[in-house]
Amino acid sequence: MSRLKARPHLRYELLQKQLVRLEETEGGFDQFTSSYKNFGVHRQPDNSLLFLEWAPAAEALFLTGDFNDWEKFSYPYTKKEFGKWELILPAKHDGTPAVGHNTRLKVVVHTKEGGRLYRISPWAKYVNREEKSIVYDWVHWDPPQPYTQIHPRPKKPTSLRIYEAHVGIASPEGKVASYTNFTTNVLPRIKDLGYNCIQLMAIMEHAYYASFGYQVTSFFAASSRYGTPEELKRMIDAAHSMGIVVLLDVVHSHASKNTEDGLNCFDGSDSCFFHSPPRGEHKLWGSRLFNYSSWEVQRFLLSNLRWWMEEYCFDGFRFDGITSMLYHHHGIGTGFSGDYSEYFGLQVDEDSLVYLMLANHILHTLYPDCITVAEDVSGMPALCRGVEEGGLGFDYRLAMAIPDKWIQILKESKDEDWDMGDIVHTLTNRRYGEKCIAYAESHDQALVGDKSLAFWLMDKEMYTNMSSLIPMTAVIDRGMQLHKMIRLLTHALGGEGYLNFIGNEFGHPEWLDFPREGNNQSYHYARRQFNLLETDHLRYHQLYAFDRDMNRTEDQYGWLAAQPGFVSAKHGEDKVIVFDRGHVVFIFNFHPSKSFQDYRVAVEAPGRYKIKLDSDQDQYGGHGRLDHNTEFYTEPQPFNGRPNSMQVYIPCRTAIVLANEERDYCY
Numbered sequence: 001m002s003r004l005k006a007r008p009h010l011r012y013e014l015l016q017k018q019l020v021r022l023e024e025t026e027g028g029f030d031q032f033t034s035s036y037k038n039f040g041v042h043r044q045p046d047n048s049l050l051f052l053e054w055a056p057a058a059e060a061l062f063l064t065g066d067f068n069d070w071e072k073f074s075y076p077y078t079k080k081e082f083g084k085w086e087l088i089l090p091a092k093h094d095g096t097p098a099v100g101h102n103t104r105l106k107v108v109v110h111t112k113e114g115g116r117l118y119r120i121s122p123w124a125k126y127v128n129r130e131e132k133s134i135v136y137d138w139v140h141w142d143p144p145q146p147y148t149q150i151h152p153r154p155k156k157p158t159s160l161r162i163y164e165a166h167v168g169i170a171s172p173e174g175k176v177a178s179y180t181n182f183t184t185n186v187l188p189r190i191k192d193l194g195y196n197c198i199q200l201m202a203i204m205e206h207a208y209y210a211s212f213g214y215q216v217t218s219f220f221a222a223s224s225r226y227g228t229p230e231e232l233k234r235m236i237d238a239a240h241s242m243g244i245v246v247l248l249d250v251v252h253s254h255a256s257k258n259t260e261d262g263l264n265c266f267d268g269s270d271s272c273f274f275h276s277p278p279r280g281e282h283k284l285w286g287s288r289l290f291n292y293s294s295w296e297v298q299r300f301l302l303s304n305l306r307w308w309m310e311e312y313c314f315d316g317f318r319f320d321g322i323t324s325m326l327y328h329h330h331g332i333g334t335g336f337s338g339d340y341s342e343y344f345g346l347q348v349d350e351d352s353l354v355y356l357m358l359a360n361h362i363l364h365t366l367y368p369d370c371i372t373v374a375e376d377v378s379g380m381p382a383l384c385r386g387v388e389e390g391g392l393g394f395d396y397r398l399a400m401a402i403p404d405k406w407i408q409i410l411k412e413s414k415d416e417d418w419d420m421g422d423i424v425h426t427l428t429n430r431r432y433g434e435k436c437i438a439y440a441e442s443h444d445q446a447l448v449g450d451k452s453l454a455f456w457l458m459d460k461e462m463y464t465n466m467s468s469l470i471p472m473t474a475v476i477d478r479g480m481q482l483h484k485m486i487r488l489l490t491h492a493l494g495g496e497g498y499l500n501f502i503g504n505e506f507g508h509p510e511w512l513d514f515p516r517e518g519n520n521q522s523y524h525y526a527r528r529q530f531n532l533l534e535t536d537h538l539r540y541h542q543l544y545a546f547d548r549d550m551n552r553t554e555d556q557y558g559w560l561a562a563q564p565g566f567v568s569a570k571h572g573e574d575k576v577i578v579f580d581r582g583h584v585v586f587i588f589n590f591h592p593s594k595s596f597q598d599y600r601v602a603v604e605a606p607g608r609y610k611i612k613l614d615s616d617q618d619q620y621g622g623h624g625r626l627d628h629n630t631e632f633y634t635e636p637q638p639f640n641g642r643p644n645s646m647q648v649y650i651p652c653r654t655a656i657v658l659a660n661e662e663r664d665y666c667y
Helices: 008-023 028-032 179-193 229-241 295-311 322-326 350-366 401-412 420-428 453-463 474-493 530-534 540-557
Strands: 040-043 049-054 058-065 084-089 103-111 116-119 137-140 160-166 197-201 218-222 245-250 316-319 371-374 396-398 436-438 497-501 566-571 576-581 584-589 596-603 608-614 644-650 654-660
Touching: 008 028, 008 350, 028 295, 058 084, 160 179, 160 540, 179 229, 179 540, 218 295, 229 245, 245 295, 245 371, 295 350, 316 350, 322 350, 350 371, 401 420, 401 453, 401 474, 420 474, 420 566, 420 576, 436 474, 453 474, 474 497, 474 540, 474 576, 474 584, 474 654, 530 540, 540 608, 566 596, 576 596, 584 596, 584 644, 644 654
Parallel strands: 160 197, 160 497, 197 245, 245 316, 316 371, 371 396, 396 436, 436 497
Antiparallel strands: 040 049, 049 084, 058 103, 103 116, 103 137, 566 576, 576 584, 584 654, 596 644, 608 654
């Protein structure tokens, strides 16, 4: 058994050995992790072009493209050490590069078996395809006037409020939306809503749109279906001008099996960047698995992270599919109970684990304000502790049990049977000192086969009964109130950060489904119906307003940056949850019909409290049953573990946020 598996505290020692190896390479740590400056194609000071590839199993490499009328063998690469191949194209007689901007290229790979393969450089910075073509082409991107970032990166937010977004669906129109559309029409909404971070999905190029960006084919290329690299840079710069940080949803857990426009079999072998089958194949995802012990694979992936940080000025990453990386079983058919033997046995893949430690160490060393988020369903201990402690070094992990719990409750339980203790347990069940991103729903819950939280609550009545010109039906009333309460409770109690998926802030109906053969290539469900907000008499704008004011209230009082909440009540019969966090008191009455007069709630600090957020306000689609001029005075009467208490009126299906008027809330 390896030391990593037997003695977890020695993880850091393994990382240190890897770092020593990096420093011993030519150019050291910095050059190794910025190899994107050399591989692929790069213009030299004299306008000659340097082409460099890693293809250890290839017999010969050639370059072809528009620049030589696709003549296959006129430009051979020279074989170098360690499987590398190099080609230098001198500048033309007029001093311009031999390959111009927007020129289509291919690498021709001759295999030892006599085969001839047409490939895209793994380091290609831009790829696209002709309208009727299936396969993507490598396109040399060297614009005469590249976009230059104007605005500096914003500081790392203390309270992270994430807007998870997909550029392609960010329009009501039935088409693939653009970077420019997102800059013009979506960024101002995100700013208005009070989110300070955007998590961008499906940016790394993926040939199959319906893969939601998780079958990456070109790791260094921003998806061309939304526009050009310069338009993406402009979009990120615009977000920075609004004080919003931008995270990339990075996929280093696997890669598409595509060969002609992907990494698979690049040099003609069944390995190269990956383990040979069966270890190198994910049997459920139908994709290839990286060989993280390979020096060149580490060069490729670590340089990939730096490329997105340097070239596009992203502010960090959400690492997808971490569970698959951490274990040889990839989480397939495996449950996790929390027993430590599940996390430190022979099933742990130490190569990928050390790679993740290395990635986090490099990112946080070079970019101190970089944010990294892990998508892990297993609950790996120390995932979000520093690498010097033997942790993996992530800043946050996604609290993936929370949305599953809400969907389970809505599917299986009547309102009167909701278990307040079970809800609180799910929202607070996290390791102390490891930050979590809480969310009621993300893209996972919206995908075809499931549906949005609002649609679970209101279903088909959203088509006919969302008008404020008619009285609310019982279904719409219930759905509106619970939608707000579920999101606020998750926001306030579930973690140290909060995430919302694009459109769900206003109760987006239906589900998400990308154009594919199974739906006749329809875009009907691959869009966000922002037009619903523009119709004043529809209630969507009421849910939008509540989401906006929820974030603005958090921005004022900073509960996400505070210690975990102290839950003083989780009353099963009354359906009431009370807790304080960040010196703010939260009261939730989930009872479908019972309101409570003079309900005693526990508070820590004495003083005079007033309502700061009320889900029952008319402007949020509530019933306006609370007087916001009311002042609640505490009494020195200990209650439910707190030294003070006060009495409040809490209407049914209502959430209230109270703050002490006698306290300074600067944080």
